[in-house]
Amino acid sequence: MGIAYTETRGIVLRLERQFAAPREHVFEAWTTPEALKRWWCPPGWQAERMEVEGRFLEVQRPERLVYTWRWTGALKDMSESRVTVEFVARARRYTADPHARSSA
Numbered sequence: 001m002g003i004a005y006t007e008t009r010g011i012v013l014r015l016e017r018q019f020a021a022p023r024e025h026v027f028e029a030w031t032t033p034e035a036l037k038r039w040w041c042p043p044g045w046q047a048e049r050m051e052v053e054g055r056f057l058e059v060q061r062p063e064r065l066v067y068t069w070r071w072t073g074a075l076k077d078m079s080e081s082r083v084t085v086e087f088v089a090r091a092r093r094y095t096a097d098p099h100a101r102s103s104a
Contacts, residue, residue: 023087027062030085062087 019026029035037047058066065085 018090023089024062027065027087030065031059057082 029039033049036052037049041047054068054070056065056067058064063086065083067083068080069083070080
């Protein structure tokens with residue numbers, strides 16, 4: 001996994017993960033509440049419910065998601081971020097590449 005920080009009008013955080021699964025399945029894991037409950041929490045934790053607030057700005061199934069994001073109650077005064085997730089096929093593995101840009 002690579003992480004890059006770039007200072008522009010805010011902070012850009014870029015993460016890249018590879019999964020040995022069809023990208024349609026990885027896309028569903030990002031967009032289905034039941035799937036989110038299985039992978040969003042750290043090992044040993046289980047969410048009773050998933051409640052994600054934000055707006056989908058772009059949905060291109062199964063290639064790309066763009067949405068707004070804000071932590072509630074975790075980081076004081078955190079501004080809204082724009083998150084772009086691209087699902088790219090690479091040699092039988094699929095990459096979920098979420099990168100968030102702070103609007104601060």
